[in-house]
Amino acid sequence: MKLKSEYMRTEEKVIFALRELYSKYGYAQFKxxxxxxxxxxxxxxxxxxxxxxxTFNDTxxxxxxxxxxxxxxxxxxxxxxxxxxxxxxxxxVYRVSKNTHSFKEIMQTGLECIGNIGTYNICEVVTLAxxxxxxxxxxxxxxxxxxxLISSVLAEINDDVKTQILKFISEKNTHDLISxxxxxxxxxxxxxxxxxxxxxxxxxxxxxxxxxxxESAADALEEIFTIANILENTQDKDKIHFxxxxxxxxxxxxxxxxxxxIEGIPTGILSGGRYDLLMNKMGKKSGAIGFAVYxxxxxxxxxxxxxxxxxxxxxxNDTDKLAEVLKTVDTLTTQGNRVLAxxxxxxxxxxxxxxxxx
Amino acid sequence: MKxxxxxALPKGRLxxxxxxxxxRAGYPCPSIRENNRKLIFExxxxxxxxxxxxxxxxxxxxxxxxxxxxxxGKDILLEYEPDIYELLDLDLGKCxxxxxxxxxxxxxxxxxxxxxxKFVNITKKYYAGxxxxxxxxxxxxxxxxxxxLGLSDVIVDIVETGTTLxxxxxxxxxxxxxxxARLIANKSSYKFKADxxxxxxxxxxxxxxxxD
Numbered sequence: 169m170k171l172k173s174e175y176m177r178t179e180e181k182v183i184f185a186l187r188e189l190y191s192k193y194g195y196a197q198f199k200x201x202x203x204x205x206x207x208x209x210x211x212x213x214x215x216x217x218x219x220x221x222x223t224f225n226d227t228x229x230x231x232x233x234x235x236x237x238x239x240x241x242x243x244x245x246x247x248x249x250x251x252x253x254x255x256x257x258x259x260x261v262y263r264v265s266k267n268t269h270s271f272k273e274i275m276q277t278g279l280e281c282i283g284n285i286g287t288y289n290i291c292e293v294v295t296l297a298x299x300x301x302x303x304x305x306x307x308x309x310x311x312x313x314x315x316x317l318i319s320s321v322l323a324e325i326n327d328d329v330k331t332q333i334l335k336f337i338s339e340k341n342t343h344d345l346i347s348x349x350x351x352x353x354x355x356x357x358x359x360x361x362x363x364x365x366x367x368x369x370x371x372x373x374x375x376x377x378x379x380x381x382x383e384s385a386a387d388a389l390e391e392i393f394t395i396a397n398i399l400e401n402t403q404d405k406d407k408i409h410f411x412x413x414x415x416x417x418x419x420x421x422x423x424x425x426x427x428x429x430i431e432g433i434p435t436g437i438l439s440g441g442r443y444d445l446l447m448n449k450m451g452k453k454s455g456a457i458g459f460a461v462y463x464x465x466x467x468x469x470x471x472x473x474x475x476x477x478x479x480x481x482x483x484x485n486d487t488d489k490l491a492e493v494l495k496t497v498d499t500l501t502t503q504g505n506r507v508l509a510x511x512x513x514x515x516x517x518x519x520x521x522x523x524x525x526x
Numbered sequence: 527m528k529x530x531x532x533x534a535l536p537k538g539r540l541x542x543x544x545x546x547x548x549x550r551a552g553y554p555c556p557s558i559r560e561n562n563r564k565l566i567f568e569x570x571x572x573x574x575x576x577x578x579x580x581x582x583x584x585x586x587x588x589x590x591x592x593x594x595x596x597x598x599g600k601d602i603l604l605e606y607e608p609d610i611y612e613l614l615d616l617d618l619g620k621c622x623x624x625x626x627x628x629x630x631x632x633x634x635x636x637x638x639x640x641x642x643x644k645f646v647n648i649t650k651k652y653y654a655g656x657x658x659x660x661x662x663x664x665x666x667x668x669x670x671x672x673x674x675l676g677l678s679d680v681i682v683d684i685v686e687t688g689t690t691l692x693x694x695x696x697x698x699x700x701x702x703x704x705x706x707a708r709l710i711a712n713k714s715s716y717k718f719k720a721d722x723x724x725x726x727x728x729x730x731x732x733x734x735x736x737x738d
Contacts, residue, residue, distance in 0.1 A: 309717040343615035409717075413611075429714045434591025435609060436713060 179275060179466040183258060185303040186277050186461065190256040193296060195279050198255040204241050206231040212240055215420050215446060218264040222271060234262040239458065242280050243446065248453045252283035272464070278440070280458035282447075287391075290424055290442070291398045293457050297428060297438055298404040300461055304469075307431035309407055311366075312395075313414035315421045315441070316388035321358050323384060329354070330418075337363055340413045358382075366411040369396045391423065420446040426459070433465045478508040481519040485511065488525050496525065530573050531722055534588060534596035536581035540619045540707060544597045545576065547616070551729035573722075585610065585710065594715035595723060600705045601684055605645045611716055613727045614709040617734050621686040623648060625700040627673050631680065633699075642672035643682040652682070652702050670694050 176184070187197070206223050209216060215237070222234040235241065238259050246253060256279040265272045279296065281289050294312065301308035318337070322330050329352050336345040342360050349356030358379060365375045373396065381389060392410070399408055416425045421441045428438030440459020447456050480500055484493045493509065500507045508519070533548065535541040545558060555569040555576050566577045579587055582602050587593040589608040601623055603612060623645065633639070635658075642663040643649045653660045663678050670690060672678040684705060685691065685698055709730060711723055 307718065311717070339610070339612040341612040344612075429717045431714070431718045432591075434589065434712055434714050 177467070178469060179463045182304055182461075182463060182466055183275075183277060186300055187256070187258065189296065189299055189303060190279055193254070193292065195254040195256040198242060198257045198280075200235075200238070200241055200257070200259065202234055202260070203232045204235050206233040208240055208244060209233055209236065212446070212449065214417060215240065220264040220271075222262050235259065236261055236263050238276060238278065238460070239280060239443075239446075240450075243282070243450050243452065243456065246282045246452065246454070246456075248283075250284060252281060252285065252289060255280050255282070275463040276460050277463060278458060278460035280456060282456040282458075283454045285442070285444075285455040285457055287394055287398070290391075290457060291395060293440070293459065294395070294399065294408070294424070294426060295402055295404075297426060297440060297459050298402070298408055300459075301428045301430060301438060302404060302407075304437075304466065305430045305432070308428060309409055310404075310426055310428045310438070311409050311411040311414050312424060312426045313410065313412045314388050314392050314423060315416060315418060315425050316423050317381070317385055317392065318362070318412065318415060319418055320382055320385040320388060321362060323382065325352070325354055333359065334415050334418070337413055338415045362412045366409060366413070368406060368409055369400050372396075372410045388423075395424065416441055420449070424457070428459075428461075430469070433469055435465070437462050437465055476518050476520045478517070479505040479520045480507045480523055481513065481517065481521070482507055482509045482523045482525060483511065483513070484509060484525040493525055529719060529722070530568075530570075530575050531595065531719060531726070532575050532577070532593045534579050534584045534593035535576055536584050536597060536599075536707075537578045538581065540581070541578060541597070543618055544616065544707065547730055547733050548574075548576075548726070550733060551726060553726065588710050588712050591712050591714060593712070594719055595709065595711045595726065597707050598710055600703070600708055601645065601648070603708060603710070604703065605647050607647070608710075609713065611711045611713055612708050613711055613723075614731055615734070616707045616709055616730065619707045620705065621684050622704045623682065623702040624685045624698045625652075625680050625682055625702065626670075626685065626691055626696050626698045627680040629695055629697045631673070631697075631699070633679075639680065640678040641680055641682055642669055642678035644669060645682055648702065649682045670696060 226232050258277040298310045346356045361379050422444045423442030425441030427436040438461045442457040444455040553572050553574045555567045558567040568575045584596040584598040585608040588596040638659045640661045669681045669683045
């Protein structure tokens with residue numbers, strides 16, 4: 169079977185491109201059911217983007233949910249081993265849309281790398297994230313941050329204040345951050361200078377070195393520099409930025425975190441990171457890193473309005489030899505035309521050529 | 527093609543003040559001062575496009591990318607929690623979100639507190655922080671009338687001078703949070719028009735005079 173890309177919608181093209189990409193790098197597809205035991209989500213509620221989950225009883229009265237998330241299911245099914253498990257998925261998830269307060273079906277694809285994660289794995293996943301974005305558009309930015317670095321800077325602060333500070337960091341909101349820190353008697357200087365570090369690998373190195381980080385940040389900094397040096401040699405290095413306002417939940421994410429943006433799409437469409445702490449919470453010893461690409465925004469991105477609804481409009485009558493009509497349609501389509509056979513001209517239809525069957 | 531910056535300004539006096547700041551920052555658009563019914567104003571030399579929208583809608587335009595940047599009150603940002611960057615406190619349109627009620631009101635903690643407000647999320651969060659059980663009455667305007675008619679015990683609303691409250695024999699009991707206008711940016715636009723947005727932020731910030 170041959171597929172012609174002109175008959176595919178944008179998101180379908182992207183899905184195929186991503187599948188090819190992930191398979192080439194040795195990731196195996198993980199196919200799963202739409203349902204999951206509700207229990208899984210109750211235990212890890214904060215990990216979910218939205219609180220609401222669609223639930224229903226199965227035939228035995230057990231409470232099931234339509235999956236709001238894929239990562240948790242993959243972790244649940246993973247086994248601790250000395251190697252690394254590389255998986256990708258392409259599934260629908262069900263979440264509440266913040267704007268409309270109603271459930272939405274969101275097409276999501278992504279990959280997870282679970283096991284004994286080393287620097288190579290991190291770089292590979294980050295590179296694949298960049299390549300995933302570039303499969304959608306060459307105008308993209310992949311922002312990288314490090315939760316280890318941020319948590320070492322915030323280590324001494326109590327949890328309530330920490331949550332507020334994290335929110336301000338993610339908003340690049342330095343004015344409210346400074347006044348909160350002043351009220352709480354926390355030194356805001358390091359945090360503010362960290363928020364202001366953003367740019368390509370070249371641009372951030374010196375800026376980072378100039379910040380007086382606490383000693384506990386040493387490991388995170390070393391990891392950032394190691395990764396930055398490796399990424400400097402990849403082809404998309406200009407589009408890979410470090411931006412320390414990218415924050416994910418500290419209870420789940422431990423190391424590198426990242427977010428991808430495409431010009432013309434108003435929100436981030438790729439999100440991921442290293443989530444060893446979540447693995448830990450779910451009783452696994454392995455580390456893990458992964459990301460998800462949200463494909464629902466692509467529907468209206470790069471939307472081409474076709475000039476014609478059909479190439480050829482073929483008009484026929486019931487008195488014509490129908491076998492001949494069918495044969496003509498067949499011939500025209502094999503010549504590469506889109507053919508619509510009708511008895512009268514449909515209202516509002518735009519066609520390139522009008523043919524009368526004779 | 528030149529990259530335009532789309533700027534959503536809140537209709538009204540505050541928006542006009544904010545436009546003046548943009549103009550002084552080097553992003554003028556003279557046609558905006560003409561008294562007509564146009565909705566969108568463009569200056570291709572400075573590559574800016576301004577439009578007036580309802581103040582409470584600015585955040586929506588910015589969050590969904592129809593505007594790259596905009597100016598919105600902190601009250602709106604706290605209420606809707608849009609996924610945007612909040613880049614600068616413009617220190618304009620200053621007021622506070624407060625709890626008010628009739629002057630002779632006394633809080634009775636053994637009952638659920640009935641609170642009338644436009645700002646349901648801010649209210650819920652504030653009282654959740656105090657572990658107080660409340661019954662929210664969502665209203666869209668003339669909030670002050672609610673405690674007078676016994677619709678609610680207190681109101682949560684924006685207080686600027688307090689004149690309206692005083693004239694209706696109401697009084698502020700607690701301040702929840704100070705409010706002012708903020709410069710906000712779409713997260714994706716910030717990545718692709720970074721230099722220009724940073725330049726605007728920088729030049730606006732120089733005009734902000736903090737007077738606490």
